[in-house]
Each structure stands twice: as C-alpha cells, then as structure tokens.
Amino acid sequence: MNDVLDARGTRCPYPIVLLGRTAARCTPGSRVVLLSDDPVSVHDVLAWCRMREAHLDDVREEDGYWRFEVVIGHSPDL
Amino acid sequence: MSRFVLDCAILRPIDDQARQWHAAAQERAWAAPAGGYHEAKMASALLQQAGSTLATLSGGKSAQFAPDIASAIDRAVSRLLARGDYRRVLTTAVDSLMLQQHSAAAAARAGVAHAVLAVDGTGRIDMTALREVAEPSLLVTHAANQEIGTVQADVSAWLAQSHSALILDGSCAFGWVPIPADWSVLILDPRAWGSPAGATVLIDGKTTTPTADFNNVPAAVTAGLTAERWLHSSSTAAQAAATAIRRIRTLIQQQVADVDIRGGGDDDLPHLLSISVLYVDAEALQTRLDARGFAVGSGSACASRSGQPSHVLAAIGGLTSGNVRLGLPPDLPQTAVQRFVADFIDVVDEVRAEVGAP
Numbered sequence: 001m002n003d004v005l006d007a008r009g010t011r012c013p014y015p016i017v018l019l020g021r022t023a024a025r026c027t028p029g030s031r032v033v034l035l036s037d038d039p040v041s042v043h044d045v046l047a048w049c050r051m052r053e054a055h056l057d058d059v060r061e062e063d064g065y066w067r068f069e070v071v072i073g074h075s076p077d078l
Numbered sequence: 079m080s081r082f083v084l085d086c087a088i089l090r091p092i093d094d095q096a097r098q099w100h101a102a103a104q105e106r107a108w109a110a111p112a113g114g115y116h117e118a119k120m121a122s123a124l125l126q127q128a129g130s131t132l133a134t135l136s137g138g139k140s141a142q143f144a145p146d147i148a149s150a151i152d153r154a155v156s157r158l159l160a161r162g163d164y165r166r167v168l169t170t171a172v173d174s175l176m177l178q179q180h181s182a183a184a185a186a187r188a189g190v191a192h193a194v195l196a197v198d199g200t201g202r203i204d205m206t207a208l209r210e211v212a213e214p215s216l217l218v219t220h221a222a223n224q225e226i227g228t229v230q231a232d233v234s235a236w237l238a239q240s241h242s243a244l245i246l247d248g249s250c251a252f253g254w255v256p257i258p259a260d261w262s263v264l265i266l267d268p269r270a271w272g273s274p275a276g277a278t279v280l281i282d283g284k285t286t287t288p289t290a291d292f293n294n295v296p297a298a299v300t301a302g303l304t305a306e307r308w309l310h311s312s313s314t315a316a317q318a319a320a321t322a323i324r325r326i327r328t329l330i331q332q333q334v335a336d337v338d339i340r341g342g343g344d345d346d347l348p349h350l351l352s353i354s355v356l357y358v359d360a361e362a363l364q365t366r367l368d369a370r371g372f373a374v375g376s377g378s379a380c381a382s383r384s385g386q387p388s389h390v391l392a393a394i395g396g397l398t399s400g401n402v403r404l405g406l407p408p409d410l411p412q413t414a415v416q417r418f419v420a421d422f423i424d425v426v427d428e429v430r431a432e433v434g435a436p
Contacts, residue, residue, distance in 0.1 A: 012380060012399040013433060017357050020436040040379050040387050040398055047397035051336060051356060 002031040008065050012040045016048050019070065023052060028073030031057070037065035045070065082414045085375040087224045087250050087350055087405030090272040099303045100274050103296035111291045121295045128302035129289030135305050136248075136257075136264055138281035143292040143301075147249070147267045148180050150278040151218070154245045154263040155184035158216055162243060165213040166191040171393040172201045172228075173219050177247060181218040190216075201228035201340075201394050208233065214241040221258075222251040225377055225390040225403060227341035227350030234260045250405075252305075253312030254319075254347050259283070268301035271308040277301050315408035320348035322406055322415045327351060329419045334426055338397040349406040352377065354391065355426055357435035358400035366425045367402070372418055375403035 003022050007015035015036040022032055034045065042059070045068045049056045058069040083091055092100075103124070109115075111122035129141035144150035155167060167185035169178045171194055178194065185192040196204040201223050217237075222229045229251070237244055237260055248257045249267040257264065264281040268274075276297030292298060327342040336356035341347070355363070360378030367374050377388030378401040387398035402422075 012378070013357050013359055013435075016399065017433050017435055020357055021434070024436040043387060043392045043395075043398045047338065047354075047395065048356065050395070051338060051397065 002033050002069075004033045005035065007034060007036045007038070007041075009037065011038050012044060015041050016044055019045070019048060020052070023054065023070075023072045026072040030072045032070045032072060034068040034070065035062075035065055036068070041066055041068070079371045080414070081371040081373070082407075082410065082418070083373040084404045084406060084410075084418065085373050086407045087270075087375065087403065088267065089269045090407055092272050092274055095307070096272050096274070096300060096304050100296055100300040103299040107295040107299055109295075110293050111295060122291070124299050125292060125295045126289050128295075128298040131302040132266070132279050132305055133281055135309055136252075136266065136279075136281045137259055138264060138283045139286040140282045140289065142280045142282070142287075142290055143277045143294070143298050144280060145276060145278070145294065147247070147265065147278045148176055150265045150267075150280050151177055151180040151245075151247070152184050154265060154280055155181050155216065155218060156188065158243055158245065158262060159184065159188040159190055162216075163214060164190060164216040164243065166193055166211070166215045168193055168195055168208075168211065168215050168217045168219075170195045170203055170219050170230075171197050172223055172226075172390045174224065174247075175389060177218060177220070197393055199394050201226055201390065202231040203233065205231060205236075208236050211236075211242075212240055214243075216243050216245065218245040219247070220250070221246045221248040221264075222255060222347045223390060224250040224350070224405075225388055226352045226394070226396075227347035229255055229345055229347065232258060234258065250350075251347060253308050254316050254349055266305075268297075268304060271304055273297070273301045273304040311408065316348045319406045319408070319410070322410060322412075323348060323351050323404070325415060326404070326419055330422065333419075333423050340391075340394070340396060351404040352391070352396070353402045353404070353422075354378075354397035355400035355402070356397065357433060358426060358429045359433065360399060360401050362429045362432075363400065363402055363425055366428065367418075367421060370421045370425070372421065375405065377401040377403055 055071040107121040109117040109121040133141040182192040243262040245263045246261040249270040266279040276294040338354040340352040360376045360381040379387040391398045
C-alpha cells in the first residue's frame with residue numbers, strides 16, 4: 001500500500017521534509033503519494049527526486065492542490 | 079563584528095569616492111542641459127563627456143541615458159522595432175521578469191509578436207529552438223544571468239543568418255566577463271558597479287549620435303567616472319572573486335549534504351553563486367546569516383515579497399526552496415569567505431534541526 005502524505009496547509013520546506021522523512025524509511029521501489037497545495041511543490045518535488053534519485057511518476061492538479069506520486073530509490077520497474 | 083554585503087549581483091553599495099563624485103557633480107551639473115545659460119551649457123558638456131566615456135568603455139558608438147532600467151528597455155525595444163522590420167521580439171525563460179514584461183509590452187505597442195525562448199539546464203538559450211526562428215527578430219536578453227551567473231550562449235551566427243538584432247542587458251556582467259560585441263544596444267545599470275540610481279545607460283553599437291538631453295546629469299557623470307574606475311581594477315577583482323566563489327562552492331559541497339549549487343563554473347560570472355539547500359526555510363537562512371553579519375539574496379518564495387519562487391531556478395529545474403544567492407563585492411577579504419562558510423554550515427544545521435529534516 002502506498003504511503004499518502006497530506007502536506008496541504010503547510011508551506012516550503014515542510015512538504016519536502018515530510019517526503020524526505022518518509023523516503024528515509026522506505027525501501028527502493030516504494031511508492032509515496034504527496035498531497036500539497038504549496039505552488040512551490042510543483043518545482044521542488046521534481047528537484048527533490050533528481051537530488052535523491054527518486055522518480056516522479058505522476059503529478060496531477062486536483063481541486064486546489066497537487067497530487068504527486070513518487071517512486072523512491074531505484075526500482076527494477078523503472 | 080564585521081558586516082559584509084554578499085548580494086552585489088545587480089546593486090553594489092555606493093562608496094565614499096562615488097558619493098564625493100556625485101556630490102561634486104550635483105554642484106557643477108545641477109542645471110537642465112537644454113537651458114541657454116552658462117550652468118546649463120556646463121551640464122550639457124558634462125553629459126556629453128559622460129556619454130562618450132561610457133560608449134568608449136563599452137566598445138559602442140554612442141550613449142543615451144534613461145531614468146531606470148525599465149524605461150531603458152522600453153526605449154531600446156521601441157526604437158529598434160521602429161527602425162527595422164522585425165517580425166517578433168524574443169526573450170528567454172531566465173531573463174528577469176522586468177525585462178520580459180517590458181519587452182513584451184513594447185512589442186505589443188508596436189503590433190509585433192513576443193515569444194519566450196526555452197533554455198537548457200544551465201540557463202543558456204536552447205540553440206535548436208533559436209535556429210528555428212528564421213525571420214528577422216529582436217532578441218532581448220541578459221549577457222549573463224543575474225541569479226545563477228550563466229553567461230549567455232553565443233548567438234552571433236543566428237543574428238547574421240536571420241538578419242536579427244540583439245539588445246543585451248550587460249549590467250551584472252560589465253567588467254566581470256567580456257561582453258560579446260554583436261549587440262545593437264547594450265543596456266547598463268550603473269548601480270551594478272556602485273554608482274547612484276537615476277541614469278541607466280543605453281549604448282548604441284551601430285550608430286553615432288550625440289547624447290540626448292537628460293536631466294539627471296549628476297547621476298550620468300557619476301556613472302561614467304565609476305565605470306572607468308571599476309574597469310581599471312575589474313580583471314583583478316574577477317580573478318579574486320572566482321577563487322573565493324570556487325572555495326565557497328567546494329567547501330559547501332564537501333560539508334553540507336543535499337545542496338543544489340548553480341554557478342561558479344569556468345564559463346560563469348566569477349562573482350555569483352546560487353545555493354539551494356534541501357529541507358531548509360530560506361527566510362530563516364537569510365535572517366540568521368544577516369544576524370551573523372552577512373547580507374545575502376534569495377530566490378525562494380518564502381524570502382520574496384511576491385511570494386513567488388525564482389522563475390530562473392524553476393526554468394532550469396533547480397531546487398527553489400532553501401535558496402541563498404551570493405553576489406560577491408570586489409575586495410572581499412579571505413577571512414570573510416572563511417567566516418561565511420563556517421556560519422552558513424552552522425545556520426543550515428540549526429534550521430534543519432528545527433524543521434526535523436531527515
């Protein structure tokens with residue numbers, strides 16, 4: 001089951017901190033869903049993935065927030 | 079505790095010499111140059127001299143003055159559009175928002191399309207995209223980026239092939255790196271080299287015309303004097319800054335995990351560095367460094383009045399949060415560099431601990 005992190009209502013750096021803390025306890029290939037209404041997240045989740053060797057598999061704009069689906073670490077599926 | 083301003087990319091503190099020159103110019107050149115009496119003719123002569131000096135120093139043919147950089151861009155774009163048959167105005171995704179907005183507005187007034195060119199991950203113009211623009215166009219961009227220090231790509235071949243023209247904002251590059259000579263207009267904001275506000279310079283690279291009347295003669299005179307002084311020492315300053323920036327970059331990369339650093343390369347402006355730190359609030363970084371005696375800039379949303387992150391970092395895929403921007407002044411002591419790095423590391427550790435960074 002994917003971790004779903006609800007960072008709505010927080011502002012940078014907290015959405016990324018939440019993502020980072022969760023990623024630290026995940027095994028490679030785990031999927032994490034981050035919900036954020038901070039517009040900065042649109043840029044910074046992608047940058048975080050690049051810096052932490054994760055993969056942004058999907059991003060979509062929902063009703064007033066963004067839903068990011070991130071694959072942690074390297075995975076045979078990538 | 080000594081205090082150092084490390085936010086000198088586009089503005090530099092005005093020193094005592096510049097202040098004295100400005101005060102002297104205000105005494106001698108207060109009159110409007112168009113007046114028909116002695117003091118006005120003196121002001122007019124000093125204005126012409128300032129224009130001639132700045133044109134010569136820049137490798138151009140003549141100089142005009144505008145009250146500020148926004149009006150300089152308006153004027154440069156409008157005049158070139160009126161002179162030539164350009165089908166569109168181009169800016170890049172990493173040009174300042176002010177440059178993009180004023181270029182677009184001038185294009186709209188002239189009934190000419192405006193387009194924004196994509197850039198690569200370093201902030202240089204996507205040359206494949208540029209080469210697809212075959213019609214005569216007016217490219218308005220920076221000689222070097224004021225946030226990440228990237229020196230812009232060489233567009234001379236495209237200019238010739240497409241019969242296009244170039245307006246360059248060379249303010250933050252002036253004196254630090256050679257500016258390529260294929261521009262039609264070079265815009266220089268003298269605040270970048272420590273001159274007072276009030277007289278932005280437009281250097282014409284193609285035509286020789288007298289400097290038009292401009293009422294803030296004291297600012298224009300000071301711009302010429304400070305430019306001459308700056309260029310006298312700028313190559314030494316550039317070498318020293320490059321050494322300092324490389325040292326800062328190396329030490330931070332070695333001692334701080336999860337940083338995204340832009341600038342400090344051989345092809346970049348020697349005095350700029352953009353450091354984005356993961357899991358850190360930039361406003362906290364900036365405030366704590368300020369308390370420790372270091373004034374730094376930031377491209378993060380939380381440290382900006384607009385609440386928007388740096389569009390430059392966003393365009394190149396950089397980390398926008400936790401961002402600190404350095405623009406070193408000339409003559410920064412080595413001890414300041416060492417102290418800055420030590421304080422930066424301390425402050426990052428403090429802020430990361432407070433936010434519970436992983």
